[in-house]
Amino acid sequence: MFAVKTLTDREYLAPGHRGCSGCGQAVAVRMVHKALGQRIVVACATGCMEVISSPFPQSSWEMPWIHVAFENAAAVASGIEAGLKALRHKGKIDNRKIKVVAMAGDGGTADIGLQALSGALERGHDFLYICYDNEAYMNTGVQRSSSTPYGASTMTTPAGRIQKGQATWKKNMMEIVAAHHIPYAATASPSYPMDLLGKVKKGAEIKGPAYLHILSPCPPGWGIEAEDTIGLGRLAVETGAFPLYEQEEGKIRLSLDFDKLIPLEKYLKGQGRFRGIDQERMDYMQERVLEMWQDLKRKAGLRELRPSRFRKEGVKWIRTS
Amino acid sequence: MLEIRFHGRGGQGAVTSAELLAQAAIKEGKYARAFPSFGPERRGAPVSAFCRLDEKPINLRTVIKNPHVVVVLDPSLYEVVDVTGGLRERGHLVINTSKDPRAFFSGNLGGLAAVNASLIAQEILKRPITNTVMLGALVRMLPLVELESLAQALEERFNEKIAQKNIQALKRSYQETLILTPEDHVEREGKGESGEAGDARITGEKDRDYSWKELPPGCIVEPGSTRKNLTGDWRSRYPLLNRERCIKCGLCWIYCPDASLIRKGDGFYGVDLNYCKGCGICARECPAGAILMEKELEG
Ligand SMILES: Cc1ncc(C[n+]2csc(CCOP(=O)(O)OP(=O)(O)O)c2C)c(N)n1
Ligand code: SF4
Ligand code: SF4
Ligand code: SF4
Ligand SMILES: [Mg+2]
Numbered sequence: 325m326f327a328v329k330t331l332t333d334r335e336y337l338a339p340g341h342r343g344c345s346g347c348g349q350a351v352a353v354r355m356v357h358k359a360l361g362q363r364i365v366v367a368c369a370t371g372c373m374e375v376i377s378s379p380f381p382q383s384s385w386e387m388p389w390i391h392v393a394f395e396n397a398a399a400v401a402s403g404i405e406a407g408l409k410a411l412r413h414k415g416k417i418d419n420r421k422i423k424v425v426a427m428a429g430d431g432g433t434a435d436i437g438l439q440a441l442s443g444a445l446e447r448g449h450d451f452l453y454i455c456y457d458n459e460a461y462m463n464t465g466v467q468r469s470s471s472t473p474y475g476a477s478t479m480t481t482p483a484g485r486i487q488k489g490q491a492t493w494k495k496n497m498m499e500i501v502a503a504h505h506i507p508y509a510a511t512a513s514p515s516y517p518m519d520l521l522g523k524v525k526k527g528a529e530i531k532g533p534a535y536l537h538i539l540s541p542c543p544p545g546w547g548i549e550a551e552d553t554i555g556l557g558r559l560a561v562e563t564g565a566f567p568l569y570e571q572e573e574g575k576i577r578l579s580l581d582f583d584k585l586i587p588l589e590k591y592l593k594g595q596g597r598f599r600g601i602d603q604e605r606m607d608y609m610q611e612r613v614l615e616m617w618q619d620l621k622r623k624a625g626l627r628e629l630r631p632s633r634f635r636k637e638g639v640k641w642i643r644t645s
Numbered sequence: 646m647l648e649i650r651f652h653g654r655g656g657q658g659a660v661t662s663a664e665l666l667a668q669a670a671i672k673e674g675k676y677a678r679a680f681p682s683f684g685p686e687r688r689g690a691p692v693s694a695f696c697r698l699d700e701k702p703i704n705l706r707t708v709i710k711n712p713h714v715v716v717v718l719d720p721s722l723y724e725v726v727d728v729t730g731g732l733r734e735r736g737h738l739v740i741n742t743s744k745d746p747r748a749f750f751s752g753n754l755g756g757l758a759a760v761n762a763s764l765i766a767q768e769i770l771k772r773p774i775t776n777t778v779m780l781g782a783l784v785r786m787l788p789l790v791e792l793e794s795l796a797q798a799l800e801e802r803f804n805e806k807i808a809q810k811n812i813q814a815l816k817r818s819y820q821e822t823l824i825l826t827p828e829d830h831v832e833r834e835g836k837g838e839s840g841e842a843g844d845a846r847i848t849g850e851k852d853r854d855y856s857w858k859e860l861p862p863g864c865i866v867e868p869g870s871t872r873k874n875l876t877g878d879w880r881s882r883y884p885l886l887n888r889e890r891c892i893k894c895g896l897c898w899i900y901c902p903d904a905s906l907i908r909k910g911d912g913f914y915g916v917d918l919n920y921c922k923g924c925g926i927c928a929r930e931c932p933a934g935a936i937l938m939e940k941e942l943e944g
Contacts, residue, residue, distance in 0.1 A: 551925030
């Protein structure tokens with residue numbers, strides 16, 4: 325499929341954009357568009373990627389790209405797809421494929437854009453929806469979203485003496501999407517470029533709605549150093565906090581399976597937003613992450629893990645078999 | 646009433662600058678008001694903040710369009726923002742530069758204060774946060790408040806350790822600031838050293854308001870035109886590639902958020918310093934240890 329050496333040198337997200345130094349979302353967007361190429365139309369919801377790339381009179385984009393409101397990326401993408409169909413019908417454009425893509429942040433997807441997304445998936449438009457999940461409203465200065473992980477401190481869920489950050493568990497967008505029975509959905513991470521590129525390509529080639537959920541580490545929002553974004557993205561996967569998997573025609577397939585998971589603590593400790601989290605909450609999160617990992621493996625039909633056999637080896641690894 | 650406008654990039658503390666100055670003035674029994682302009686305050690994006698000082702209460706809460714003083718926290722802003730826009734005749738300008746400040750002097754300035762704030766911030770605070778450093782330069786040129794009042798405001802705002810470092814930076818900048826007055830300027834103009842350099846400052850695209858009549862239909866703008874925005878000057882470190890160690894894997898290239906690694910014909914990679922923001926991802930992710938992040942000396 326993809327290899328670094330055969331990837332195009334073309335940049336569809338031109339440099340000079342105003343993304344923060346070390347922005348994980350910009351890394352992801354750059355990769356995604358290398359896989360998508362130019363025969364696409366993008367509807368981009370308000371959020372970081374829109375603001376950093378299109379300060380009038382400039383644009384970073386090198387393909388048709390439309391800035392839409394915070395809530396309606398999926399609705400606009402639906403309209404474009406229907407519009408292209410009509411133009412083809414009338415013979416105004418030829419039959420070559422033009423993929424319609426919607427992109428939004430976690431706020432634009434899991435919160436305010438959810439009904440537009442649900443509608444578009446349900447109507448079955450032929451489009452690819454990409455959620456760049458940096459786990460909060462970063463564009464407006466780090467407010468919580470329903471995709472913010474438990475325990476993370478944000479402007480609206482500040483860690484204090486009693487309450488330590490976000491009090492609710494991260495919304496599971498993949499399950500919501502699965503409930504629409506669409507042909508393809510997957511999670512991906514810019515820390516695993518080849519896996520991500522493959523999924524983008526698959527999502528774009530499939531006829532009908534496809535959904536990609538990409539975890540995009542954000543230095544100011546997560547309280548991490550710019551150089552650590554890729555490493556942290558990897559830790560998110562290796563701890564089981566953000567498993568990489570695909571849902572295709574009702575089947576779940578883990579893209580990366582581990583027989584050892586790194587303790588969650590290692591992922592949390594590296595981030596300012598989890599500073600001050602206590603042991604009790606840490607244990608709760610660890611337990612829940614393991615539970616979800618097992619659940620996923622069960623659904624993927626992989627050998628089930630026995631919790632009784634989890635074992636701590638020093639502080640580094642938790643054995644899962 | 647004296648009106649001061651601060652220009653910075655998100656994360657450099659322009660808003661804090663304005664607030665600290667106001668707090669220091671209030672300590673001295675003056676009246677002050679400070680507030681930011683609202684926009685996406687992304688780390689690195691241009692932001693502005695305002696401060697008004699007076700002997701009597703201030704009721705004005707509007708953005709400052711015609712400041713008496715402009716403080717520019719980041720040298721790269723001249724290219725993207727019309728920092729001196731609306732500056733009053735004989736107004737004062739405070740700049741962060743590592744270059745010869747004469748290049749920044751223009752005829753109608755009342756005074757120019759220049760300091761290499763990026764360097765001082767990097768050396769003392771270990772971060773490119775230039776806000777307190779610039780305040781040192783400001784009060785060196787215009788004694789709006791006592792250095793001591795600023796130090797007090799810092800102590801109240803930050804914890805002991807951070808406050809002390811900032812006070813150190815403030816004092817060092819006070820010492821190292823260069824002041825140019827119109828007299829200096831006239832003298833040198835006679836020798837023909839100024840003029841063209843002075844104009845070179847106001848190049849590039851202006852951050853101005855567009856009327857709806859000027860907007861292109863559908864707002865279709867030139868693809869990839871942010872290339873005009875050289876983000877290289879956000880950088881405080883740059884990657885140094887070692888060809889002897891490089892195994893040409895391309896991981897640095899694929900992980901760069903700013904497309905700043907360029908694939909060469911021979912399979913090696915080079916850094917495009919026009920855009921590299923110095924995040925350090927390439928150095929961190931290189932499996933061969935072929936990239937080192939070096940401190941940027943020139944601001
Ligand atoms: C209806 C509406 N409400 C609020 C806003 C302000 N707003 C712009 S972007 C944003 C948050 C974006 O968060 P997310 O979708 O997660 O994207 P990110 O910036 O984190 O990439 C908000 C609240 C808006 N543009 N429109
Ligand atoms: S706030 Fe986060 S997501 Fe937004 S540009 Fe900065 S690093 Fe990227
Ligand atoms: S330091 Fe960051 S921006 Fe610069 S080349 Fe490396 S990855 Fe790209
Ligand atoms: S990551 Fe390192 S080894 Fe790989 S191409 Fe870049 S410099 Fe060379
Ligand atoms: Mg977000």
